[in-house]
Structures are given as structure tokens and as C-alpha cells.
Amino acid sequence: MVTLRLEGLGARYGKREIISNISTGAFYGGQVVAxxxxxxxxxxxxxxxxxxxxxxxxxxxLEGSTKGRQGICYMPQNINANARLTVYESILLASKQSTPGWAVHDAELSLVDDILHSLGITELAFSNLGELSGGQQQLVSIAQTLVREPEVLLMDEPTSALDMRRQIQVLDFMRSVAKKKQAIVFIAIHDLNQAMRFADQVLVIADGTAQGSGPCEEIITVDMLRDVYNVKARIEKCSQQASHVIVDAIV
Incomplete structure (x- = not known):
């Protein structure tokens, strides 16, 4: 099983420090991390x-990986789409990033077909990327990432351009991908209620440092919401599996 942990991670842009000394415990294959x-x-x-x-x-x-750093795939928030490609061509081209040579095999075509079907965008297969809406482009970007069969998937706000139904569909699908492929799926997300519904673990980042990581019910607390988001909020348990954040006031 693949595992991943961070030890003292930092980064700068020029002289400006953006993140510093971010360390976590281990995350495991099969988990979704918000x-x-x-x-x-x-x-x-x-x-x-x-x-x-x-x-x-x-x-x-990164331990237990069969691909090493090649198994870590990043899906950015902003999508650069080549309008001359069709959706199918763009996904197939993405698949060749992780396979040697340019010959196309039946298994690769089948994988593209399966991902298009799973995301509900089969009807877009032969549309040009430039013809798509922002939400459709976001779904294609998810497909381009999944076709590389990552062991660790980093998704930067993958549902920001989607309506509520599509958000739930995609997050539920990504949870099933994590379980089926035993991949670790990191999802940057603003909706804390969706984070608590779909994630196994949560990592809180504020001011460029880690403010906590672990199971959602242990990390998403009224104290964290006050300290990190500057809001006064309640967390109400709706069922054995789900809780909701209700914001009462801005601190």
C-alpha cells in the first residue's frame, strides 16, 4: 500500500516564503484527504x-509506490486547454505522459472510454476543448489526470466550476477511485460540509503552515473554525456518518 507523509515542507516565490515547515503524519492508499x-x-x-x-x-x-514520483499527479485549478484538440484526443494525449512510446493500445482506448463514461461526459468526446463551458473543461481536466492512473492525486479545487449535482457526483466518484485503486486523493476544497462528507482525513493550511491534520471529526472543530476562519460556528451531527458546519457570526 502506498503511503505519503510530509516532513518540513517549504517553498518560496522569490524572497517571499509561501509555505514553511509543513509536516504531517502518514496518509494511506484508499484515503481521500481534504x-x-x-x-x-x-x-x-x-x-x-x-x-x-x-x-x-x-x-x-512516498513509500510503497511502484511508480515513484511519477505516480504523483497534479491537477491545477486553472486549466489551459488546447482548443484545437477534441476532448478524446486531449485525454488520450494525457495518457501517453505515463506510458512509453506513441503507439496507442486497445487498453488505453478502453481506459479513456471508461473514464468518460464514469464522469458522464461521453457525449463530449469529439467536441473541441474550446467549445466547452468552464465546468465541462474542469471535468475533462479530471479525466486527463485520472487516465494517468496516479497513486497520489493532487486536485486543486476540482469542483469550483461545477453545479451542486456535479460536485457531489465528482466527489463521490473520486472517493470510489481512491478505494478501488488504493490511491491517495488530496482535494483542496472550500466547502467544509462536503469535506466532512467525502474525506477520510483533513489537512488544515493557514498562513502557509499546517494547523492540523487527521480525521475530520478531530480536526474540524469550533475552535479551529474560530482560529483559522475567524467565524463563530456550530457543528451539528446529522447522522452517524455526517456532520454540518453552521456559521452563526463572523468574529
Whole structure:
């Protein structure tokens, strides 16, 4: 089983320190990890540092992997779409990033078909990327990431352009992917109620540092909401599996 932990991770842009000394316990294959925190807390920078796209101190400790760092895939929040490609072509091209050579095999075509079907976008397969809405482009970006069959998936606000139904569908699907593939799925998300519904673990980032990590019910507390988000809130348990955050006032 793949495991991942962070040891003293940091990153700078020029002289400005964005994240510093972020350390966590181990996250395990099969888990969804919600990465939460205010705007500009450093979540996107953390993902880029974990993916090796930017340098900095500290270490991403990955164990039990069959792909090494190649098994860590990052899906950015902002999507750069080549409007000349069709949806199918763009996903197939993404799959070749993790397979040698340019010959296309039946198994790769089948995987693309399965992912399109699972995300409910089969009808878009031969549409040009430039014709898609923001939400549709976001779903295609998820497909481009999944087709690489990552062991660790870093998703930066993957549902921000989706309506409520699609958000629930995608988050539920990503939870099933984590379980089925025994992958670790990190999702940066602002909706704490969705985080508590779909995530196994949560990592809180604020002011470029880790404010806590662990099971949702242990980390998402009224004290954390006050200290990190500056709100007065209640957490009400709706069922044995779900709780909800209710904000009463801004502190």
C-alpha cells in the first residue's frame, strides 16, 4: 500500500516564503484527504511543491509506490486547454505522459472510454476543448489526470466550476477511485460540509503552515473554525456518518 507523509515542507516565490515547515503524519492508499483553509493560505503552492513543480526545503516521503514520483499527479485549478484538440484526443494525449512510446493500445482506448463514461461526459468526446463551458473543461481536466492512473492525486479545487449535482457526483466518484485503486486523493476544497462528507482525513493550511491534520471529526472543530476562519460556528451531527458546519457570526 502506498503511503505519503510530509516532513518540513517549504517553498518560496522569490524572497517571499509561501509555505514553511509543513509536516504531517502518514496518509494511506484508499484515503481521500481534504486540504482546507482560507484563500491565499498556501494550498496551491503546497500541491505544486508536493508534485515537484517548485523547489524548497523538506521532503515528500512516498513509500510503497511502484511508480515513484511519477505516480504523483497534479491537477491545477486553472486549466489551459488546447482548443484545437477534441476532448478524446486531449485525454488520450494525457495518457501517453505515463506510458512509453506513441503507439496507442486497445487498453488505453478502453481506459479513456471508461473514464468518460464514469464522469458522464461521453457525449463530449469529439467536441473541441474550446467549445466547452468552464465546468465541462474542469471535468475533462479530471479525466486527463485520472487516465494517468496516479497513486497520489493532487486536485486543486476540482469542483469550483461545477453545479451542486456535479460536485457531489465528482466527489463521490473520486472517493470510489481512491478505494478501488488504493490511491491517495488530496482535494483542496472550500466547502467544509462536503469535506466532512467525502474525506477520510483533513489537512488544515493557514498562513502557509499546517494547523492540523487527521480525521475530520478531530480536526474540524469550533475552535479551529474560530482560529483559522475567524467565524463563530456550530457543528451539528446529522447522522452517524455526517456532520454540518453552521456559521452563526463572523468574529
Amino acid at each position: 486540504v482546507i483553509g482560507p484563500n491565499a493560505a498556501g494550498k496551491s503552492t503546497l500541491f505544486k511543491r508536493m508534485a515537484g513543480l517548485i523547489a524548497g526545503p523538506g521532503e515528500v516521503v
